Amino acid sequence: MLRRLETSSETPDTSMNHPPKVWLITGISRGLGLELARAVLAKGDLVIGTARSGKTPLPPETGRLHVLPLDLTVPAKARKIVEIAHSIHGRLDVVVNNAGYGLLGAIEECSPEEFARLFDVNFFGPLHLIQAVLPILREQRSGHIVNLSSIAGVAPGAGSGLYAASKFALEGMSQVLAQEVKPLGIKVTVVEPGVFRTDFLDPTSIHNASSVIPDYASTSGKTIAYLDQLAGKQQGDPVKAAEAIIRVVESPEPPLQLLLGSDALNRAQARFDERAEEIKQWHSVTTGTDLPASA
Ligand SMILES: NC(=O)c1ccc[n+]([C@@H]2O[C@H](COP(=O)([O-])OP(=O)(O)OC[C@H]3O[C@@H](n4cnc5c(N)ncnc54)[C@H](OP(=O)(O)O)[C@@H]3O)[C@@H](O)[C@H]2O)c1
Numbered sequence: 001m002l003r004r005l006e007t008s009s010e011t012p013d014t015s016m017n018h019p020p021k022v023w024l025i026t027g028i029s030r031g032l033g034l035e036l037a038r039a040v041l042a043k044g045d046l047v048i049g050t051a052r053s054g055k056t057p058l059p060p061e062t063g064r065l066h067v068l069p070l071d072l073t074v075p076a077k078a079r080k081i082v083e084i085a086h087s088i089h090g091r092l093d094v095v096v097n098n099a100g101y102g103l104l105g106a107i108e109e110c111s112p113e114e115f116a117r118l119f120d121v122n123f124f125g126p127l128h129l130i131q132a133v134l135p136i137l138r139e140q141r142s143g144h145i146v147n148l149s150s151i152a153g154v155a156p157g158a159g160s161g162l163y164a165a166s167k168f169a170l171e172g173m174s175q176v177l178a179q180e181v182k183p184l185g186i187k188v189t190v191v192e193p194g195v196f197r198t199d200f201l202d203p204t205s206i207h208n209a210s211s212v213i214p215d216y217a218s219t220s221g222k223t224i225a226y227l228d229q230l231a232g233k234q235q236g237d238p239v240k241a242a243e244a245i246i247r248v249v250e251s252p253e254p255p256l257q258l259l260l261g262s263d264a265l266n267r268a269q270a271r272f273d274e275r276a277e278e279i280k281q282w283h284s285v286t287t288g289t290d291l292p293a294s295a
Pocket of ligand 1: 151196200
């Protein structure tokens with residue numbers, strides 16, 4: 001099962017003055033996971049990556065890169081992967097739940113099979129992995145869990161409701177996890193990318209709901225058409241996303257949530273402003289439900 005890559009063709013950055021960190025990254029076959037694994041290896045750290053095929057295009061590295069096969073459609077398999085990953089170097093320092101995919105379609109259009117699979121890969125897989133890794137990180141009294149969410153997990157739009165729901169679940173769980181593990185020396189960061197030029201919008205990754213209801217043409221249908229023509233033209237650079245994630249992991253005070261890309265920033269800001277305005281407008285109704293102080 002374990003594929004150890006034997007020869008080296010990349011020169012690590014040996015200028016670092018700390019021992020190499022051990023990273024466990026899911027989904028290093030392509031996209032953001034691949035670029036992150038590449039950048040982590042280039043700076044001299046160790047990578048244990050997962051890929052459905054057990055393969056990655058990365059050049060072989062003497063003992064510094066291990067690739068394990070993992071398909072998150074059976075999310076509990078993530079537990080076994082943690083056990084194998086931990087046995088390789090005897091520690092895990094950074095755990096990145098990166099593997100995931102998008103499901104497009106109006107909420108009514110997505111079938112139970114489609115949304116169950118989506119949640120297995122985008123939420124239950126990471127949850128199993130996190131639960132399996134926590135005893136190791138607690139024992140170490142150190143570690144950083146990085147979960148790849150999305151701008152859809154902050155400011156969702158029509159046509160991405162269930163994808164957004166899977167990322168909101170990841171966001172909510174991560175926010176609480178951060179509070180629970182902080183006293184134990186463990187950090188948690190949720191990364192919220194906008195559109196990045198990976199295979200994410202390619203038919204090999206993105207899934208469209210199998211049923212199409214004409215009534216949703218002007219909402220969900222419009223988003224799907226927009227994203228379809230955006231494939232291959234996204235403004236986000238996956239290499240820079242990888243650099244940003246490394247910067248966060250190296251920071252003594254990493255953020256709980258990190259937006260990536262100016263499109264993500266603009267969408268999030270618009271959503272926060274809308275929410276602030278709505279809170280202001282409905283303030284008296286919100287506070288009007290309290291029992292009197294004397295009750
Ligand atoms: N790129 C964007 O615009 C964007 C925006 C917001 C959030 N994100 C998030 O960023 C993460 C990485 O996406 P990406 O842009 O790098 O997309 P990508 O290029 O499509 O890569 C997705 C990765 O996830 C893996 N994966 C998919 N289904 C899997 C499954 N059932 N089991 C295990 N691995 C699976 C893929 O493996 P295979 O090669 O085997 O398919 C691949 O390694 C995802 O969580 C995504 O939701 C991306």
